[in-house]
Amino acid sequence: MTSITHRFVQAGDVRLHIAEAGTGPLVLLLHGFPEMWYSWRHQIATLAEAGFRAVAVDQRGYGQSDHPVSVEKYSIMHLVGDVIQLLDALDEKEGVVVGHDWGAEVAWHTALMRPDLVRGVVGLSLPYRPRGSQSQLTEMVEAFGDGVYTNYFQRPGPADADLGADPHKTFRLMLRGSRKSSQSKTHARSPAPIVPAGRTYLDIYPEPEKLPTWLTETDIETYAAEFSAGFSGALNWYRNMDRNWELTAFLQNSVIRCPALYLVGEQDRCLNFPGVRDAIERMDELVAGRSEALVLPDVGHWTQQEAPAQVSAAIIEFARSVAAVVSPH
Structure with a gap:
Protein backbone atom coordinates (compact mmCIF):
# COMPACT_ATOMS: atom_id res chain seq x y z
CA MET A 1 0.00 0.00 0.00
CA THR A 2 1.32 3.45 -0.93
CA SER A 3 2.35 5.47 2.10
CA ILE A 4 1.77 9.20 2.47
CA THR A 5 4.65 11.27 3.82
CA HIS A 6 4.45 14.67 5.49
CA ARG A 7 6.86 17.59 5.62
CA PHE A 8 7.09 21.36 5.64
CA VAL A 9 8.29 23.59 2.81
CA GLN A 10 8.98 27.31 2.72
CA ALA A 11 6.83 29.07 0.14
CA GLY A 12 7.77 32.72 0.13
CA ASP A 13 6.71 34.26 3.42
CA VAL A 14 4.83 31.21 4.73
CA ARG A 15 5.76 27.71 5.78
CA LEU A 16 3.34 25.19 4.33
CA HIS A 17 2.60 21.66 5.45
CA ILE A 18 2.25 19.12 2.63
CA ALA A 19 1.25 15.48 2.33
CA GLU A 20 2.69 13.67 -0.67
CA ALA A 21 3.12 10.31 -2.34
CA GLY A 22 4.40 8.91 -5.62
CA THR A 23 6.67 10.02 -8.41
CA GLY A 24 5.91 11.28 -11.89
CA PRO A 25 4.06 14.34 -13.20
CA LEU A 26 2.81 16.58 -10.41
CA VAL A 27 -0.84 16.76 -9.38
CA LEU A 28 -1.26 19.53 -6.81
CA LEU A 29 -4.37 19.27 -4.61
CA LEU A 30 -5.88 22.41 -3.05
CA HIS A 31 -8.60 22.03 -0.41
CA GLY A 32 -11.58 24.23 0.35
CA PHE A 33 -13.29 25.62 3.46
CA VAL A 71 -6.55 39.78 7.00
CA GLU A 72 -4.88 41.36 3.97
CA LYS A 73 -2.43 38.45 3.82
CA TYR A 74 -5.19 36.19 2.49
CA SER A 75 -5.90 37.90 -0.82
CA ILE A 76 -6.11 35.91 -4.04
CA MET A 77 -2.67 37.28 -4.94
CA HIS A 78 -1.18 35.74 -1.81
CA LEU A 79 -2.98 32.43 -2.40
CA VAL A 80 -1.86 32.13 -6.01
CA GLY A 81 1.59 33.26 -4.94
CA ASP A 82 1.72 30.36 -2.50
CA VAL A 83 1.04 27.90 -5.33
CA ILE A 84 3.78 29.44 -7.45
CA GLN A 85 6.26 29.38 -4.57
CA LEU A 86 5.23 25.83 -3.67
CA LEU A 87 5.95 24.57 -7.19
CA ASP A 88 9.40 26.10 -6.92
CA ALA A 89 9.95 24.54 -3.47
CA LEU A 90 8.95 21.16 -4.91
CA ASP A 91 11.42 21.68 -7.78
CA GLU A 92 8.58 21.37 -10.27
CA LYS A 93 8.28 23.47 -13.40
CA GLU A 94 4.60 22.72 -13.99
CA GLY A 95 1.74 20.52 -12.88
CA VAL A 96 -1.94 19.70 -12.97
CA VAL A 97 -3.63 21.92 -10.38
CA VAL A 98 -6.79 20.57 -8.72
CA GLY A 99 -8.93 22.58 -6.32
CA HIS A 100 -12.17 22.13 -4.40
CA ASP A 101 -14.42 24.98 -3.20
CA TRP A 102 -12.08 27.88 -2.32
CA GLY A 103 -9.24 25.73 -3.60
CA ALA A 104 -10.96 25.74 -6.99
CA GLU A 105 -10.89 29.55 -6.97
CA VAL A 106 -7.14 29.40 -6.34
CA ALA A 107 -6.67 26.76 -9.05
CA TRP A 108 -8.60 28.74 -11.66
CA HIS A 109 -6.73 31.95 -10.83
CA THR A 110 -3.37 30.19 -10.92
CA ALA A 111 -4.23 28.97 -14.42
CA LEU A 112 -5.23 32.52 -15.40
CA MET A 113 -2.19 34.27 -13.95
CA ARG A 114 0.49 31.68 -14.64
CA PRO A 115 -0.60 29.50 -17.55
CA ASP A 116 3.04 28.54 -18.08
CA LEU A 117 2.94 26.56 -14.83
CA VAL A 118 -0.38 24.75 -15.30
CA ARG A 119 -0.65 21.75 -17.65
CA GLY A 120 -4.31 21.40 -16.80
CA VAL A 121 -6.75 22.61 -14.17
CA VAL A 122 -9.52 20.76 -12.35
CA GLY A 123 -12.17 22.59 -10.36
CA LEU A 124 -14.52 20.83 -7.95
CA SER A 125 -17.75 22.47 -6.77
CA LEU A 126 -17.00 25.94 -8.18
CA PRO A 127 -16.45 26.44 -11.92
CA TYR A 128 -14.38 29.21 -13.44
CA ARG A 129 -16.48 32.36 -13.19
CA PRO A 130 -15.00 35.36 -15.00
CA ARG A 131 -14.70 38.60 -13.08
CA GLY A 132 -18.05 40.37 -13.05
CA SER A 133 -19.15 43.98 -12.70
CA GLN A 134 -19.17 43.61 -8.91
CA SER A 135 -17.60 41.39 -6.28
CA GLN A 136 -18.89 37.90 -5.57
CA LEU A 137 -19.71 39.03 -2.03
CA THR A 138 -21.97 41.78 -3.36
CA GLU A 139 -23.59 39.30 -5.75
CA MET A 140 -24.26 36.88 -2.89
CA VAL A 141 -25.85 39.58 -0.72
CA GLU A 142 -27.99 40.82 -3.59
CA ALA A 143 -29.13 37.28 -4.38
CA PHE A 144 -29.75 35.99 -0.85
CA GLY A 145 -29.83 38.95 1.55
CA ASP A 146 -27.61 40.19 4.36
CA GLY A 147 -27.92 36.90 6.24
CA VAL A 148 -26.07 34.89 3.60
CA TYR A 149 -23.18 33.04 5.21
CA THR A 150 -20.47 34.81 3.18
CA ASN A 151 -21.65 38.10 4.66
CA TYR A 152 -21.91 36.63 8.16
CA PHE A 153 -18.26 35.58 7.86
CA GLN A 154 -17.08 39.13 7.07
CA ARG A 155 -16.86 40.67 10.54
CA PRO A 156 -13.97 39.32 12.63
CA GLY A 157 -15.19 37.89 15.89
CA PRO A 158 -18.67 36.32 15.73
CA ALA A 159 -18.02 33.60 13.17
CA ASP A 160 -14.58 32.90 14.65
CA ALA A 161 -16.14 32.30 18.05
CA ASP A 162 -19.07 30.36 16.61
CA LEU A 163 -16.96 27.86 14.68
CA GLY A 164 -14.08 27.72 17.14
CA ALA A 165 -16.01 27.10 20.37
CA ASP A 166 -16.22 23.37 19.74
CA PRO A 167 -14.35 22.25 16.58
CA HIS A 168 -15.59 18.68 16.94
CA LYS A 169 -19.20 19.90 16.89
CA THR A 170 -18.44 22.27 14.01
CA PHE A 171 -17.18 19.51 11.76
CA ARG A 172 -19.82 17.03 12.83
CA LEU A 173 -22.55 19.49 11.85
CA MET A 174 -20.97 20.99 8.74
CA LEU A 175 -19.69 17.82 7.11
CA ARG A 176 -22.89 15.96 7.95
CA GLY A 177 -24.91 18.89 6.61
CA SER A 178 -23.93 18.52 3.00
CA ARG A 179 -27.24 17.12 1.85
CA LYS A 180 -30.72 18.61 1.96
CA SER A 181 -31.99 15.63 3.91
CA SER A 182 -29.48 16.34 6.67
CA GLN A 183 -30.35 20.02 7.12
CA SER A 184 -33.03 21.79 9.06
CA LYS A 185 -36.27 22.31 7.15
CA THR A 186 -35.70 26.06 6.94
CA HIS A 187 -32.11 25.66 5.80
CA ALA A 188 -33.00 22.94 3.29
CA ARG A 189 -35.48 25.28 1.57
CA SER A 190 -32.89 28.02 1.21
CA PRO A 191 -30.78 28.05 -1.98
CA ALA A 192 -27.74 29.12 0.09
CA PRO A 193 -26.79 28.92 3.79
CA ILE A 194 -28.62 31.78 5.50
CA VAL A 195 -27.92 32.83 9.10
CA PRO A 196 -31.10 34.22 10.71
CA ALA A 197 -30.77 37.52 12.57
CA GLY A 198 -29.51 36.98 16.09
CA ARG A 199 -28.44 33.39 15.38
CA THR A 200 -25.13 31.72 14.53
CA TYR A 201 -23.94 29.82 11.49
CA LEU A 202 -24.01 26.48 13.26
CA ASP A 203 -27.63 27.06 14.30
CA ILE A 204 -28.74 26.24 10.77
CA TYR A 205 -27.44 22.67 11.06
CA PRO A 206 -29.37 20.18 13.24
CA GLU A 207 -27.62 17.56 15.33
CA PRO A 208 -27.19 14.45 13.16
CA GLU A 209 -28.74 11.17 14.23
CA LYS A 210 -25.90 9.34 12.51
CA LEU A 211 -22.95 10.10 10.24
CA PRO A 212 -23.07 9.46 6.49
CA THR A 213 -21.23 6.36 5.32
CA TRP A 214 -18.33 8.39 3.88
CA LEU A 215 -17.61 10.16 7.20
CA THR A 216 -16.27 8.60 10.41
CA GLU A 217 -15.70 9.82 13.94
CA THR A 218 -11.96 9.49 13.26
CA ASP A 219 -12.33 11.88 10.31
CA ILE A 220 -14.11 14.42 12.49
CA GLU A 221 -11.53 14.10 15.26
CA THR A 222 -8.72 14.62 12.73
CA TYR A 223 -10.28 17.82 11.44
CA ALA A 224 -11.08 19.09 14.93
CA ALA A 225 -7.53 18.55 16.15
CA GLU A 226 -6.08 20.51 13.23
CA PHE A 227 -8.46 23.42 13.89
CA SER A 228 -7.84 23.58 17.64
CA ALA A 229 -6.11 26.94 17.07
CA GLY A 230 -9.29 28.39 15.61
CA PHE A 231 -10.89 29.30 12.28
CA SER A 232 -9.75 32.91 11.83
CA GLY A 233 -7.18 32.11 9.14
CA ALA A 234 -9.74 30.17 7.14
CA LEU A 235 -12.39 32.87 7.55
CA ASN A 236 -9.95 35.53 6.39
CA TRP A 237 -10.24 34.10 2.88
CA TYR A 238 -13.87 35.28 2.84
CA ARG A 239 -12.85 38.67 4.23
CA ASN A 240 -10.91 39.33 1.04
CA MET A 241 -13.77 38.82 -1.40
CA ASP A 242 -14.20 42.52 -2.13
CA ARG A 243 -10.44 43.04 -2.17
CA ASN A 244 -9.99 40.18 -4.61
CA TRP A 245 -12.42 41.80 -7.01
CA GLU A 246 -10.48 45.06 -6.82
CA LEU A 247 -7.13 43.32 -7.32
CA THR A 248 -8.18 41.35 -10.39
CA ALA A 249 -9.36 44.11 -12.69
CA PHE A 250 -6.58 43.10 -15.09
CA LEU A 251 -8.27 39.70 -15.51
CA GLN A 252 -11.54 41.14 -16.83
CA ASN A 253 -12.76 39.02 -19.78
CA SER A 254 -9.85 36.58 -19.38
CA VAL A 255 -10.26 32.94 -20.40
CA ILE A 256 -8.56 29.77 -19.19
CA ARG A 257 -5.88 28.80 -21.71
CA CYS A 258 -5.14 25.25 -20.59
CA PRO A 259 -7.34 22.12 -20.64
CA ALA A 260 -9.93 22.17 -17.85
CA LEU A 261 -12.21 19.75 -16.05
CA TYR A 262 -15.08 20.68 -13.75
CA LEU A 263 -16.72 18.28 -11.28
CA VAL A 264 -19.77 19.02 -9.15
CA GLY A 265 -22.20 17.01 -7.06
CA GLU A 266 -25.81 17.30 -8.16
CA GLN A 267 -26.78 18.18 -4.55
CA ASP A 268 -24.06 20.79 -4.13
CA ARG A 269 -25.66 24.05 -3.03
CA CYS A 270 -22.93 25.98 -4.84
CA LEU A 271 -24.92 25.31 -8.01
CA ASN A 272 -27.34 27.98 -6.73
CA PHE A 273 -24.68 30.67 -6.35
CA PRO A 274 -24.68 33.67 -8.70
CA GLY A 275 -23.09 32.94 -12.05
CA VAL A 276 -22.37 29.27 -11.41
CA ARG A 277 -24.89 27.64 -13.76
CA ASP A 278 -24.19 30.26 -16.41
CA ALA A 279 -20.46 29.55 -16.12
CA ILE A 280 -21.06 25.82 -16.56
CA GLU A 281 -23.16 26.42 -19.66
CA ARG A 282 -20.47 28.76 -21.05
CA MET A 283 -17.51 26.54 -20.18
CA ASP A 284 -16.55 25.97 -23.82
CA GLU A 285 -16.48 29.74 -24.26
CA LEU A 286 -14.61 30.48 -21.01
CA VAL A 287 -11.94 27.83 -21.57
CA ALA A 288 -9.89 28.26 -24.73
CA GLY A 289 -8.46 24.75 -24.39
CA ARG A 290 -10.29 21.44 -24.13
CA SER A 291 -12.97 21.46 -21.42
CA GLU A 292 -15.42 19.09 -19.80
CA ALA A 293 -18.01 19.34 -17.01
CA LEU A 294 -19.23 16.32 -15.05
CA VAL A 295 -22.17 16.21 -12.62
CA LEU A 296 -21.88 13.46 -10.00
CA PRO A 297 -25.29 11.94 -9.09
CA ASP A 298 -26.34 11.87 -5.43
CA VAL A 299 -23.23 13.78 -4.28
CA GLY A 300 -23.22 16.91 -2.15
CA HIS A 301 -20.62 19.59 -1.53
CA TRP A 302 -17.77 17.51 -0.08
CA THR A 303 -17.11 16.09 -3.52
CA GLN A 304 -13.83 14.20 -3.22
CA GLN A 305 -14.78 12.76 0.15
CA GLU A 306 -18.31 11.72 -0.75
CA ALA A 307 -17.39 10.15 -4.11
CA PRO A 308 -13.69 9.33 -3.80
CA ALA A 309 -13.53 6.64 -6.48
CA GLN A 310 -15.37 8.72 -9.08
CA VAL A 311 -13.32 11.83 -8.37
CA SER A 312 -10.01 9.96 -8.39
CA ALA A 313 -10.84 8.24 -11.67
CA ALA A 314 -11.84 11.53 -13.32
CA ILE A 315 -8.68 13.32 -12.15
CA ILE A 316 -6.45 10.46 -13.29
CA GLU A 317 -8.04 10.27 -16.73
CA PHE A 318 -7.76 14.04 -17.14
CA ALA A 319 -4.19 14.22 -15.82
CA ARG A 320 -3.07 11.44 -18.17
CA SER A 321 -4.53 13.36 -21.08
CA VAL A 322 -2.43 16.45 -20.34
CA ALA A 323 0.75 15.02 -18.79
CA ALA A 324 3.31 12.52 -20.02
CA VAL A 325 2.60 9.56 -17.78
CA VAL A 326 2.48 5.84 -18.43
CA SER A 327 0.20 3.69 -16.30
CA PRO A 328 2.23 1.40 -14.02
CA HIS A 329 -0.35 -1.39 -14.49
Whole structure:
Protein backbone atom coordinates (compact mmCIF):
# COMPACT_ATOMS: atom_id res chain seq x y z
CA MET A 1 0.00 0.00 0.00
CA THR A 2 1.32 3.45 -0.93
CA SER A 3 2.35 5.47 2.10
CA ILE A 4 1.77 9.20 2.47
CA THR A 5 4.65 11.27 3.82
CA HIS A 6 4.45 14.67 5.49
CA ARG A 7 6.86 17.59 5.62
CA PHE A 8 7.09 21.36 5.64
CA VAL A 9 8.29 23.59 2.81
CA GLN A 10 8.98 27.31 2.72
CA ALA A 11 6.83 29.07 0.14
CA GLY A 12 7.77 32.72 0.13
CA ASP A 13 6.71 34.26 3.42
CA VAL A 14 4.83 31.21 4.73
CA ARG A 15 5.76 27.71 5.78
CA LEU A 16 3.34 25.19 4.33
CA HIS A 17 2.60 21.66 5.45
CA ILE A 18 2.25 19.12 2.63
CA ALA A 19 1.25 15.48 2.33
CA GLU A 20 2.69 13.67 -0.67
CA ALA A 21 3.12 10.31 -2.34
CA GLY A 22 4.40 8.91 -5.62
CA THR A 23 6.67 10.02 -8.41
CA GLY A 24 5.91 11.28 -11.89
CA PRO A 25 4.06 14.34 -13.20
CA LEU A 26 2.81 16.58 -10.41
CA VAL A 27 -0.84 16.76 -9.38
CA LEU A 28 -1.26 19.53 -6.81
CA LEU A 29 -4.37 19.27 -4.61
CA LEU A 30 -5.88 22.41 -3.05
CA HIS A 31 -8.60 22.03 -0.41
CA GLY A 32 -11.58 24.23 0.35
CA PHE A 33 -13.29 25.62 3.46
CA PRO A 34 -13.06 24.48 6.19
CA GLU A 35 -10.74 21.63 5.29
CA MET A 36 -7.04 20.78 4.85
CA TRP A 37 -4.85 18.21 3.10
CA TYR A 38 -6.91 15.45 4.73
CA SER A 39 -9.85 16.13 2.44
CA TRP A 40 -7.74 14.53 -0.33
CA ARG A 41 -6.82 11.46 1.74
CA HIS A 42 -8.52 9.12 -0.74
CA GLN A 43 -6.93 10.67 -3.82
CA ILE A 44 -3.27 10.96 -2.77
CA ALA A 45 -2.36 7.27 -2.75
CA THR A 46 -4.61 6.50 -5.72
CA LEU A 47 -2.91 9.16 -7.82
CA ALA A 48 0.51 7.91 -6.74
CA GLU A 49 -0.38 4.35 -7.73
CA ALA A 50 -1.51 5.68 -11.12
CA GLY A 51 1.95 7.12 -11.80
CA PHE A 52 1.70 10.68 -10.47
CA ARG A 53 3.37 12.71 -7.78
CA ALA A 54 0.42 13.74 -5.65
CA VAL A 55 0.89 16.67 -3.27
CA ALA A 56 -1.89 17.96 -1.01
CA VAL A 57 -1.17 21.15 0.90
CA ASP A 58 -2.58 22.84 3.97
CA GLN A 59 -3.09 26.29 2.44
CA ARG A 60 -2.22 29.39 4.44
CA GLY A 61 -4.45 29.81 7.46
CA TYR A 62 -5.21 26.09 7.63
CA GLY A 63 -3.94 23.06 9.51
CA GLN A 64 -0.25 22.96 10.25
CA SER A 65 0.69 25.69 7.77
CA ASP A 66 1.38 29.26 8.85
CA HIS A 67 -1.56 31.45 9.88
CA PRO A 68 -0.70 35.10 9.12
CA VAL A 69 -2.50 37.47 11.47
CA SER A 70 -3.33 40.23 8.98
CA VAL A 71 -6.55 39.78 7.00
CA GLU A 72 -4.88 41.36 3.97
CA LYS A 73 -2.43 38.45 3.82
CA TYR A 74 -5.19 36.19 2.49
CA SER A 75 -5.90 37.90 -0.82
CA ILE A 76 -6.11 35.91 -4.04
CA MET A 77 -2.67 37.28 -4.94
CA HIS A 78 -1.18 35.74 -1.81
CA LEU A 79 -2.98 32.43 -2.40
CA VAL A 80 -1.86 32.13 -6.01
CA GLY A 81 1.59 33.26 -4.94
CA ASP A 82 1.72 30.36 -2.50
CA VAL A 83 1.04 27.90 -5.33
CA ILE A 84 3.78 29.44 -7.45
CA GLN A 85 6.26 29.38 -4.57
CA LEU A 86 5.23 25.83 -3.67
CA LEU A 87 5.95 24.57 -7.19
CA ASP A 88 9.40 26.10 -6.92
CA ALA A 89 9.95 24.54 -3.47
CA LEU A 90 8.95 21.16 -4.91
CA ASP A 91 11.42 21.68 -7.78
CA GLU A 92 8.58 21.37 -10.27
CA LYS A 93 8.28 23.47 -13.40
CA GLU A 94 4.60 22.72 -13.99
CA GLY A 95 1.74 20.52 -12.88
CA VAL A 96 -1.94 19.70 -12.97
CA VAL A 97 -3.63 21.92 -10.38
CA VAL A 98 -6.79 20.57 -8.72
CA GLY A 99 -8.93 22.58 -6.32
CA HIS A 100 -12.17 22.13 -4.40
CA ASP A 101 -14.42 24.98 -3.20
CA TRP A 102 -12.08 27.88 -2.32
CA GLY A 103 -9.24 25.73 -3.60
CA ALA A 104 -10.96 25.74 -6.99
CA GLU A 105 -10.89 29.55 -6.97
CA VAL A 106 -7.14 29.40 -6.34
CA ALA A 107 -6.67 26.76 -9.05
CA TRP A 108 -8.60 28.74 -11.66
CA HIS A 109 -6.73 31.95 -10.83
CA THR A 110 -3.37 30.19 -10.92
CA ALA A 111 -4.23 28.97 -14.42
CA LEU A 112 -5.23 32.52 -15.40
CA MET A 113 -2.19 34.27 -13.95
CA ARG A 114 0.49 31.68 -14.64
CA PRO A 115 -0.60 29.50 -17.55
CA ASP A 116 3.04 28.54 -18.08
CA LEU A 117 2.94 26.56 -14.83
CA VAL A 118 -0.38 24.75 -15.30
CA ARG A 119 -0.65 21.75 -17.65
CA GLY A 120 -4.31 21.40 -16.80
CA VAL A 121 -6.75 22.61 -14.17
CA VAL A 122 -9.52 20.76 -12.35
CA GLY A 123 -12.17 22.59 -10.36
CA LEU A 124 -14.52 20.83 -7.95
CA SER A 125 -17.75 22.47 -6.77
CA LEU A 126 -17.00 25.94 -8.18
CA PRO A 127 -16.45 26.44 -11.92
CA TYR A 128 -14.38 29.21 -13.44
CA ARG A 129 -16.48 32.36 -13.19
CA PRO A 130 -15.00 35.36 -15.00
CA ARG A 131 -14.70 38.60 -13.08
CA GLY A 132 -18.05 40.37 -13.05
CA SER A 133 -19.15 43.98 -12.70
CA GLN A 134 -19.17 43.61 -8.91
CA SER A 135 -17.60 41.39 -6.28
CA GLN A 136 -18.89 37.90 -5.57
CA LEU A 137 -19.71 39.03 -2.03
CA THR A 138 -21.97 41.78 -3.36
CA GLU A 139 -23.59 39.30 -5.75
CA MET A 140 -24.26 36.88 -2.89
CA VAL A 141 -25.85 39.58 -0.72
CA GLU A 142 -27.99 40.82 -3.59
CA ALA A 143 -29.13 37.28 -4.38
CA PHE A 144 -29.75 35.99 -0.85
CA GLY A 145 -29.83 38.95 1.55
CA ASP A 146 -27.61 40.19 4.36
CA GLY A 147 -27.92 36.90 6.24
CA VAL A 148 -26.07 34.89 3.60
CA TYR A 149 -23.18 33.04 5.21
CA THR A 150 -20.47 34.81 3.18
CA ASN A 151 -21.65 38.10 4.66
CA TYR A 152 -21.91 36.63 8.16
CA PHE A 153 -18.26 35.58 7.86
CA GLN A 154 -17.08 39.13 7.07
CA ARG A 155 -16.86 40.67 10.54
CA PRO A 156 -13.97 39.32 12.63
CA GLY A 157 -15.19 37.89 15.89
CA PRO A 158 -18.67 36.32 15.73
CA ALA A 159 -18.02 33.60 13.17
CA ASP A 160 -14.58 32.90 14.65
CA ALA A 161 -16.14 32.30 18.05
CA ASP A 162 -19.07 30.36 16.61
CA LEU A 163 -16.96 27.86 14.68
CA GLY A 164 -14.08 27.72 17.14
CA ALA A 165 -16.01 27.10 20.37
CA ASP A 166 -16.22 23.37 19.74
CA PRO A 167 -14.35 22.25 16.58
CA HIS A 168 -15.59 18.68 16.94
CA LYS A 169 -19.20 19.90 16.89
CA THR A 170 -18.44 22.27 14.01
CA PHE A 171 -17.18 19.51 11.76
CA ARG A 172 -19.82 17.03 12.83
CA LEU A 173 -22.55 19.49 11.85
CA MET A 174 -20.97 20.99 8.74
CA LEU A 175 -19.69 17.82 7.11
CA ARG A 176 -22.89 15.96 7.95
CA GLY A 177 -24.91 18.89 6.61
CA SER A 178 -23.93 18.52 3.00
CA ARG A 179 -27.24 17.12 1.85
CA LYS A 180 -30.72 18.61 1.96
CA SER A 181 -31.99 15.63 3.91
CA SER A 182 -29.48 16.34 6.67
CA GLN A 183 -30.35 20.02 7.12
CA SER A 184 -33.03 21.79 9.06
CA LYS A 185 -36.27 22.31 7.15
CA THR A 186 -35.70 26.06 6.94
CA HIS A 187 -32.11 25.66 5.80
CA ALA A 188 -33.00 22.94 3.29
CA ARG A 189 -35.48 25.28 1.57
CA SER A 190 -32.89 28.02 1.21
CA PRO A 191 -30.78 28.05 -1.98
CA ALA A 192 -27.74 29.12 0.09
CA PRO A 193 -26.79 28.92 3.79
CA ILE A 194 -28.62 31.78 5.50
CA VAL A 195 -27.92 32.83 9.10
CA PRO A 196 -31.10 34.22 10.71
CA ALA A 197 -30.77 37.52 12.57
CA GLY A 198 -29.51 36.98 16.09
CA ARG A 199 -28.44 33.39 15.38
CA THR A 200 -25.13 31.72 14.53
CA TYR A 201 -23.94 29.82 11.49
CA LEU A 202 -24.01 26.48 13.26
CA ASP A 203 -27.63 27.06 14.30
CA ILE A 204 -28.74 26.24 10.77
CA TYR A 205 -27.44 22.67 11.06
CA PRO A 206 -29.37 20.18 13.24
CA GLU A 207 -27.62 17.56 15.33
CA PRO A 208 -27.19 14.45 13.16
CA GLU A 209 -28.74 11.17 14.23
CA LYS A 210 -25.90 9.34 12.51
CA LEU A 211 -22.95 10.10 10.24
CA PRO A 212 -23.07 9.46 6.49
CA THR A 213 -21.23 6.36 5.32
CA TRP A 214 -18.33 8.39 3.88
CA LEU A 215 -17.61 10.16 7.20
CA THR A 216 -16.27 8.60 10.41
CA GLU A 217 -15.70 9.82 13.94
CA THR A 218 -11.96 9.49 13.26
CA ASP A 219 -12.33 11.88 10.31
CA ILE A 220 -14.11 14.42 12.49
CA GLU A 221 -11.53 14.10 15.26
CA THR A 222 -8.72 14.62 12.73
CA TYR A 223 -10.28 17.82 11.44
CA ALA A 224 -11.08 19.09 14.93
CA ALA A 225 -7.53 18.55 16.15
CA GLU A 226 -6.08 20.51 13.23
CA PHE A 227 -8.46 23.42 13.89
CA SER A 228 -7.84 23.58 17.64
CA ALA A 229 -6.11 26.94 17.07
CA GLY A 230 -9.29 28.39 15.61
CA PHE A 231 -10.89 29.30 12.28
CA SER A 232 -9.75 32.91 11.83
CA GLY A 233 -7.18 32.11 9.14
CA ALA A 234 -9.74 30.17 7.14
CA LEU A 235 -12.39 32.87 7.55
CA ASN A 236 -9.95 35.53 6.39
CA TRP A 237 -10.24 34.10 2.88
CA TYR A 238 -13.87 35.28 2.84
CA ARG A 239 -12.85 38.67 4.23
CA ASN A 240 -10.91 39.33 1.04
CA MET A 241 -13.77 38.82 -1.40
CA ASP A 242 -14.20 42.52 -2.13
CA ARG A 243 -10.44 43.04 -2.17
CA ASN A 244 -9.99 40.18 -4.61
CA TRP A 245 -12.42 41.80 -7.01
CA GLU A 246 -10.48 45.06 -6.82
CA LEU A 247 -7.13 43.32 -7.32
CA THR A 248 -8.18 41.35 -10.39
CA ALA A 249 -9.36 44.11 -12.69
CA PHE A 250 -6.58 43.10 -15.09
CA LEU A 251 -8.27 39.70 -15.51
CA GLN A 252 -11.54 41.14 -16.83
CA ASN A 253 -12.76 39.02 -19.78
CA SER A 254 -9.85 36.58 -19.38
CA VAL A 255 -10.26 32.94 -20.40
CA ILE A 256 -8.56 29.77 -19.19
CA ARG A 257 -5.88 28.80 -21.71
CA CYS A 258 -5.14 25.25 -20.59
CA PRO A 259 -7.34 22.12 -20.64
CA ALA A 260 -9.93 22.17 -17.85
CA LEU A 261 -12.21 19.75 -16.05
CA TYR A 262 -15.08 20.68 -13.75
CA LEU A 263 -16.72 18.28 -11.28
CA VAL A 264 -19.77 19.02 -9.15
CA GLY A 265 -22.20 17.01 -7.06
CA GLU A 266 -25.81 17.30 -8.16
CA GLN A 267 -26.78 18.18 -4.55
CA ASP A 268 -24.06 20.79 -4.13
CA ARG A 269 -25.66 24.05 -3.03
CA CYS A 270 -22.93 25.98 -4.84
CA LEU A 271 -24.92 25.31 -8.01
CA ASN A 272 -27.34 27.98 -6.73
CA PHE A 273 -24.68 30.67 -6.35
CA PRO A 274 -24.68 33.67 -8.70
CA GLY A 275 -23.09 32.94 -12.05
CA VAL A 276 -22.37 29.27 -11.41
CA ARG A 277 -24.89 27.64 -13.76
CA ASP A 278 -24.19 30.26 -16.41
CA ALA A 279 -20.46 29.55 -16.12
CA ILE A 280 -21.06 25.82 -16.56
CA GLU A 281 -23.16 26.42 -19.66
CA ARG A 282 -20.47 28.76 -21.05
CA MET A 283 -17.51 26.54 -20.18
CA ASP A 284 -16.55 25.97 -23.82
CA GLU A 285 -16.48 29.74 -24.26
CA LEU A 286 -14.61 30.48 -21.01
CA VAL A 287 -11.94 27.83 -21.57
CA ALA A 288 -9.89 28.26 -24.73
CA GLY A 289 -8.46 24.75 -24.39
CA ARG A 290 -10.29 21.44 -24.13
CA SER A 291 -12.97 21.46 -21.42
CA GLU A 292 -15.42 19.09 -19.80
CA ALA A 293 -18.01 19.34 -17.01
CA LEU A 294 -19.23 16.32 -15.05
CA VAL A 295 -22.17 16.21 -12.62
CA LEU A 296 -21.88 13.46 -10.00
CA PRO A 297 -25.29 11.94 -9.09
CA ASP A 298 -26.34 11.87 -5.43
CA VAL A 299 -23.23 13.78 -4.28
CA GLY A 300 -23.22 16.91 -2.15
CA HIS A 301 -20.62 19.59 -1.53
CA TRP A 302 -17.77 17.51 -0.08
CA THR A 303 -17.11 16.09 -3.52
CA GLN A 304 -13.83 14.20 -3.22
CA GLN A 305 -14.78 12.76 0.15
CA GLU A 306 -18.31 11.72 -0.75
CA ALA A 307 -17.39 10.15 -4.11
CA PRO A 308 -13.69 9.33 -3.80
CA ALA A 309 -13.53 6.64 -6.48
CA GLN A 310 -15.37 8.72 -9.08
CA VAL A 311 -13.32 11.83 -8.37
CA SER A 312 -10.01 9.96 -8.39
CA ALA A 313 -10.84 8.24 -11.67
CA ALA A 314 -11.84 11.53 -13.32
CA ILE A 315 -8.68 13.32 -12.15
CA ILE A 316 -6.45 10.46 -13.29
CA GLU A 317 -8.04 10.27 -16.73
CA PHE A 318 -7.76 14.04 -17.14
CA ALA A 319 -4.19 14.22 -15.82
CA ARG A 320 -3.07 11.44 -18.17
CA SER A 321 -4.53 13.36 -21.08
CA VAL A 322 -2.43 16.45 -20.34
CA ALA A 323 0.75 15.02 -18.79
CA ALA A 324 3.31 12.52 -20.02
CA VAL A 325 2.60 9.56 -17.78
CA VAL A 326 2.48 5.84 -18.43
CA SER A 327 0.20 3.69 -16.30
CA PRO A 328 2.23 1.40 -14.02
CA HIS A 329 -0.35 -1.39 -14.49
